[in-house]
Amino acid sequence: MSLFSQYLLQRQFCISLEYLTTQKPHLVPKTFAGFPVCMTLADRVQSDTDIAPLEALHDYPQSIEKILHYSGKGRDISDFQTFLKDAQQHGVENLLLLSGDKLKQHQDGANDPSLRSRYLESVNQVMAAKDFGGFYLGVAFNPFKYAEAEKDAQYFKLNKKIQAGADYVITQLGFDMDVLSSYQRYMQQYYPRVPVLACVMPLTFARARFMAKQKVAGIVLSADVLNFLQQEQQTDAIQAEQNVYARCALQILMCQQLGYAGVHLSACHKAEEQEKLQKAILQFAKLTYEQCLAKWKMLWRSSVEVNFQPTGANNHKAPIEQVLKYKSMHVMHELFFSSKLAKGAGSYIFSAKLWQKPKADAALLQTEFISKHGIVGCESCGQCRLGETLYICPETCPKGLANGPCGGSNLDRCEFEDRECIHSVKARLAKAVGQEKMLKQELIPTVAIETRHSSSWKNWFVPPTSSPTEQ
Numbered sequence: 353m354s355l356f357s358q359y360l361l362q363r364q365f366c367i368s369l370e371y372l373t374t375q376k377p378h379l380v381p382k383t384f385a386g387f388p389v390c391m392t393l394a395d396r397v398q399s400d401t402d403i404a405p406l407e408a409l410h411d412y413p414q415s416i417e418k419i420l421h422y423s424g425k426g427r428d429i430s431d432f433q434t435f436l437k438d439a440q441q442h443g444v445e446n447l448l449l450l451s452g453d454k455l456k457q458h459q460d461g462a463n464d465p466s467l468r469s470r471y472l473e474s475v476n477q478v479m480a481a482k483d484f485g486g487f488y489l490g491v492a493f494n495p496f497k498y499a500e501a502e503k504d505a506q507y508f509k510l511n512k513k514i515q516a517g518a519d520y521v522i523t524q525l526g527f528d529m530d531v532l533s534s535y536q537r538y539m540q541q542y543y544p545r546v547p548v549l550a551c552v553m554p555l556t557f558a559r560a561r562f563m564a565k566q567k568v569a570g571i572v573l574s575a576d577v578l579n580f581l582q583q584e585q586q587t588d589a590i591q592a593e594q595n596v597y598a599r600c601a602l603q604i605l606m607c608q609q610l611g612y613a614g615v616h617l618s619a620c621h622k623a624e625e626q627e628k629l630q631k632a633i634l635q636f637a638k639l640t641y642e643q644c645l646a647k648w649k650m651l652w653r654s655s656v657e658v659n660f661q662p663t664g665a666n667n668h669k670a671p672i673e674q675v676l677k678y679k680s681m682h683v684m685h686e687l688f689f690s691s692k693l694a695k696g697a698g699s700y701i702f703s704a705k706l707w708q709k710p711k712a713d714a715a716l717l718q719t720e721f722i723s724k725h726g727i728v729g730c731e732s733c734g735q736c737r738l739g740e741t742l743y744i745c746p747e748t749c750p751k752g753l754a755n756g757p758c759g760g761s762n763l764d765r766c767e768f769e770d771r772e773c774i775h776s777v778k779a780r781l782a783k784a785v786g787q788e789k790m791l792k793q794e795l796i797p798t799v800a801i802e803t804r805h806s807s808s809w810k811n812w813f814v815p816p817t818s819s820p821t822e823q
């Protein structure tokens with residue numbers, strides 16, 4: 353049992369200090385303002401070719417408890433299986449599994465579908481790592497969603513992550529204490545045994561401006577927050593810096609009192625930054641939650657209190673055409689794929705030797721593509737999941753996620769900014785047709801590269817023997 357898991361299981365509030373593999377190694381303290389420390393090595397944050405956490409591991413003493421991140425971006429299930437073996441050999445015990453944000457060199461596959469970038473979903477990583485055994489598994493969760501559908505979609509997927517076997521959760525970086533407070537209440541009500549760490553950082557104006565400019569996926573910084581930090585910085589830079597560390601310290605202490613198991617501390621890897629933050633934590637350590645909150649509010653206030661919520665959420669219902677499309681697709685699916693008659697006839701037809709001939713196989717694939725692409729956006733994945741995704745094709749998500757959203761949507765808009773997040777659309781539809789349970793509980797297996805560009809009709813009725821899809 354890892355030390356980190358013991359901290360969480362024994363409810364010993366801990367600090368997980370984040371380090372990037374692209375930075376030169378730093379000294380990691382054993383404790384932080386009296387709290388036990390772990391370190392995390394983040395994966396593919398600055399570029400798609402950052403040094404892998406497994407390689408950077410040895411730059412730090414063995415005695416330091418470590419959590420390794422694994423990002424699914426640009427990776428397939430076979431890469432993850434290899435990673436698990438390597439991680440085990442290196443004695444790694446704690447993992448944080450993420451689908452990952454957009455690859456810097458993302459390929460949409462418009463000219464050549466085989467070049468399309470793939471993202472291995474966290475849910476599938478958890479399933480595979482659980483089967484492999486021996487790791488303490490964390491997942492990320494973004495509670496900072498301010499439109500109803502994207503919020504629902506996040507919570508549906510959280511349920512799947514936990515059902516798949518996640519041992520602990522780390523939130524997205526965020527500063528809205530109302531959200532952190534209600535998320536902790538939710539976890540205590542529904543998953544009291546799953547510990548949660550909140551991600552925090554000393555938020556300077558420079559960092560906030562950088563994140564807003566770079567549109568860092570999933571991080572919500574309202575115009576109010578940016579304006580406030582700018583004004584504070586311009587008025588008195590020394591006082592502004594003190595306030596930055598005071599706010600971060602108060603947030604950490606409030607998280608502790610709300611019942612969080614610890615915090616994941618980002619952008620605080622330098623000794624002088626750590627010293628300033630520790631000093632501030634110790635200064636406020638004896639305050640009650642209410643006193644911390646009052647001070648926090650005071651430090652986020654000029655003439656009026658800062659509003660952390662972005663504006664512009666549009667909480668509409670699923671349009672009637674979409675509901676009708678779902679209903680007709682559902683009838684067809686039952687009739688042609690799920691009924692006993694269809695299954696018998698389908699397996700008889702597709703068992704024929706004819707389909708082993710390359711020309712017949714290619715014609716079948718083309719027919720399937722033509723009949724489905726225009727209606728649902730099919731891309732011949734070879735493992736049709738429409739029945740489990742309310743007939744909204746996962747391939748229409750730029751990352752191809754089937755189990756639920758990444759954390760990167762912004763008021764329902766996709767991280768790629770060219771469409772509405774398909775998982776918001778799905779969550780809205782699920783409410784309209786009473787299928788929320790499916791989005792919460794159906795663990796959809798990943799599609800291995802070998803399965804792509806084959807006919808899912810044939811694979812549905814005559815599953816390929818020892819198919820890679822059956823993992």
Ligand code: SF4
Pocket residue numbers: 748749750751752753756757758759760761765766767768772773774775
């Ligand atoms: S559609 Fe949603 S889940 Fe897919 S990349 Fe966009 S924001 Fe992420």
